[in-house]
Amino acid sequence: MKIKNFLNKWKKQNFFLKTLFLLLLIWYFISLLFFTRSMMSLTGIETTIRVIILLVLFLHLFIYGLYGLVLLFTKKKRIWVLFLLTLIYSPILNIASYYIDRTYNIIDGVQKKxxxxxxxxxxxxxxxxxxxxxxxxxxxxxxxxxxxxxxxxxxxxxxxxxxxxxxxxxxxxxxxxxxxxxxxxxxxxxxxxxxxxxxxxxxxxxxxxxxxxxxxNVDNVSYSTKKLDSPFTILLMGVDSTGDGITSGASFNGDSLMMITFNPHTLNATVFSIPRDTYVPIACNQNRENKINSSAYGGTSCVVKTVENLTGIKIDYYMKINFTGVVNLVDDLGGVTVDVPIKFCEQDSQRRFGEYLICLDKGVQKLNGEQALAFARHRHSLPLGDFQRVQHQQMVVEAMIKEIKNIKSIEDFYKILEDVANNIDTNLSTPQILSLYGVGKDILLNSLKNDLNLSIQKTYLTGYDLTMYIPSYRSNVYTFQYYKQSLEDIVEAMKVNLELSKPKVIKTFSFDFNEEYSPQVVGKTYYNEPRRELMPSFIGKTKIDVENWLMTREIEVEYLEESSPNPTGQIIKQSFVPGTLVEAINKFTITISKYDGSNPSTDPNTPEEPNSDLLPDFVGKKLTDFNKWKNTLKNANFTIDTKELSVDDIASLGLSDLEEDTIYKQSVPKGTNLEEISSLIVYYYKKVE
CATH class of the missing domain: 3.40.190.10 (Periplasmic binding protein-like II)
Structure with a gap:
């Protein structure tokens, strides 16, 4: 009976008002459903507040429908106020759903499945x-x-x-x-x-x-299930490409590895950049030692395991970053301010020379995206080479973090978020990334109070250079041998930040009013540790020289005798190549000459051969000729590099009509004894397309 009375009253109401009421009610209901779906996707973010908001909105929907009917039947003029409120609430819910979904979809796209x-x-x-x-x-x-x-x-x-x-x-x-x-x-x-x-x-x-x-994606492996509201580690790996974005399973050279620990309780981060030439056991190569950048050829899991073995700290997450993405990201932030230590020129993001060269002057300056990438990539003219490049990369990261607080519009925020998502790949799941909300909220609240205490603790792995023979390369290769104590100091700092160790209490402190205070860089100290020893060359020497060398070493030796034109007693062969790590040798063989009566050097029918112990003249020759000569060097104890002629080099040579892949300059004069060379660089011309 009541329903019949209600329907009779409904039929008597103004058709336009009834239709408008129903349409607005349906719009509000659908908007609320979409908003509910969007809110439920934000796993782990203010769960209690989200539930309360949804309950209030559904209660409001119920009251709106009930109160709207009352006004429709009694006070028709007041219902227009209700209509107006609905026209305000529904678009707000639609806009909120749009931005929540947009944010979620961008974050969900970070993990490339x-x-x-x-x-x-x-x-x-x-x-x-x-x-x-x-x-x-x-x-x-x-x-x-x-x-x-x-x-x-x-x-x-x-x-x-x-x-x-x-x-x-x-x-x-x-x-x-x-x-x-x-x-x-x-x-x-x-x-x-x-x-x-x-x-x-x-x-x-x-x-x-x-x-x-x-x-x-074979790299999409979860190493941890914990949320990011507790201390965690993440390994950043650089992918050096000429294109924007990570859309394919591109291999990377492992030249840029940065291990970061972050404590959301203290907002403190430790940054450990690992030099690319660091000589360590490679996890996916039966723990045989090699440069750490070679671990990248075994994929992300190999790099992660190798770094874990090096530090003894579990890596929770990884993130592969496309270097070229730095260009757009820095431009989105409006540039970054860094102190450039020297004047230099570097290729642009597309690795082009000529008119595309990026040149920076010395001093504090604001860099755009291309300049920041050039600053982070450049190493050839730096006094400390790759070590200084690592510091520059840390400076760029730190400068970018400082600029984040200057974001002024929601579209700027989304532009940055999209560029970040497009240029990274990670094993962080979407819920784990969303759990960073708590950290972001703390940073924002502290920033509003002018009490932002986001700190970055820098580290520096010290050690020494060692050019040694590596079997897989079959040649002498430059390596960086780290000091164990330096690594231990860095690891301890990371463990303290992860709350795995208690910090040591410093009971004394000294300072000088005349000196500017600078924060301590963990690990940047000279440590008096013994250096790793290399096998010397015994060729041309005698058995007595070998015996004297063996007196302080527990290594077995076997002597063989072989007929040769060399004088009797002279060593002509050794089983291990000079430059091999002595610690890897338990026993080796020495072959001693037994004069056979012949001497080719005095035979007039034997053509004179060029002295292979002297450096040839490569100026005017092709790179292929140089590479053939280089591949014949089995026992050279010096580093060899090839570089393209820079604009300044070409100008100083005063040459025109240069031929591509032709050598026009070498760092060591021709005729130099190879044993006296520590480093050789030849410069060739490469046509800029």
């Missing part, structure tokens, strides 16, 4: 036959094994496969002619060009076959 991997079959440029082809044995490697197996079938590749555990040994064998080709990621130039032997890999090689497949 599927990526495109491209594998190529690579050979030296002059190769025409591919009888022996190198392939990585790891069946989980997309570009070294999975895609190559499909490529072999689809391209009907007939060569014999040669198995390898690591890429360095494989590419070294290809350069030495032991294999004809190899399977590797299409980013091979980025992976290997930082090594002296492969500096001109793009000019030396060609792609025979190529295949691209979209696969599940």
């Amino acid at each position: 599927y990526v495109e991997y491209t594998s190529v079959m690579l050979s030296l440029k002059d190769s025409t036959k591919y009888d022996k082809i190198g392939i990585i044995t790891s069946e989980e490697d997309p570009t070294g094994y999975i895609i190559p197996k499909e490529m072999i079938k689809s391209e009907n590749i007939k060569g014999t496969l040669v198995d390898y555990d690591d890429y360095i040994s494989m590419i070294t064998d290809m350069y030495d002619g032991k294999i004809d080709a190899m399977f590797v990621a299409d980013s091979y130039a980025t992976m290997f060009s930082s090594y002296e032997k492969f500096a001109n890999i793009e000019a030396d090689t060609k792609v025979v076959h190529s295949m691209t497949k979209k696969l599940e």
Whole structure:
């Protein structure tokens, strides 16, 4: 009966008002449903407040419907006020849903679940036959094994496969002619060009076959399930590319590794940048020692495990960052202010020379995106090389953090958020990223109170340079040997920040009013630790020299005798290459000459050969000639590098009509004894396209 009376009254009401009331009620209801869905996606963010807001809104919807009917039946003029309020509330809910969903979708896109991997079959440029082809044995490697197996079938590749555990040994064998080709990621130039032997890999090689497949991201592995409201560690890895964004499974060269610990309780971070040449056991290569940047060839999991083994600290999360993304991010922030220590020039984000060079003067200045990237990349003219570049990268990160507080509009915020999401890949899940809300809220509240205490504790790993023989390279290679005490000090600082250790109480403190105070850099101290010893060359020496050397070392030696034109008693062979770490040697063999009566140097029919102990003149010769000579050096105890002529170099030489890939300058004069050389650089001309 009551329902019938209600329907009769409803029929008598103004049709326009009834229709408008229903439409606004439906709009409000649908808007509230979308808003509820958006609010529920914000897992872990102010859960109690979100529930209260939703309960209040649904209660308001119920009251709105009930009160609207009363006004419709009794006081029709007042219902227009209700209509007006609905026209305000519903758009607010729609706008709120839009921005919540926009934020969530951007954050959800940070974790790349599927990526495109491209594998190529690579050979030296002059190769025409591919009888022996190198392939990585790891069946989980997309570009070294999975895609190559499909490529072999689809391209009907007939060569014999040669198995390898690591890429360095494989590419070294290809350069030495032991294999004809190899399977590797299409980013091979980025992976290997930082090594002296492969500096001109793009000019030396060609792609025979190529295949691209979209696969599940093999790096998308969860190492931790905890939220970010407790102390955590994250490993930042640089991906050096010429394009914006991380849209494919690009391999990286491991040149930029930064381990960060962050404590959300104290808003303190420790930043540990690991030099690329640091010599450490590589987790995915049977813990054989090598430069830490070589761990990148085994993928993200190999890098993470290698750094964990080095520090003894569990890494909770990783983040791969595309360097080129720094350009847009810094520009979005309106630039960053840094103190540039020296005047220098560097390639732009597309690695172009000529008119595209980025040149900076010395001094404090505000840098745009291209300038900030050049500052973070440059190392060749820095007094401390890669170590100083690491410091510059820390300076850019710190400057960017300082600029974040200057964001003035919501669109600026979203532009920065989109650029960040586009240029990173991480194993952080969306709920874990959202849990950073609490940290952001604390920073914002403290900033409003002018009590922001966000601090960054810098570290510096000290050690010494050591050029040594590395078997996988089959040559002497520059390495950085860290001081154990320096690493221990850095690790202890990180453990304190992670609340795994208690801080040591400093009971004394001294200062000088005449000196400006600067915060202590953890680990940046000289430590009096013994250096690692290298195997010397005994060639041309005698058994007595070997015995004297062995007196203080527990190493066995076996002597062999072999007929040769050298004087009797002179050492002509040794089983370990000079420059090999002595600690890796338990026993070695020495071959001593037994004069056979011949002497080619006095035979008039023997043509005179150039002195192989003296440095040739490479000026005017091609890079290929230099590389052939370099590959013949098996026992050279000095570093070798090739560099493109800079604009200043070309101007100082006063030459015109330069030929591409031709050498016009060398750092050491011709005729210098090779034993007297510590470093050799040749400069060649590269045409700017």
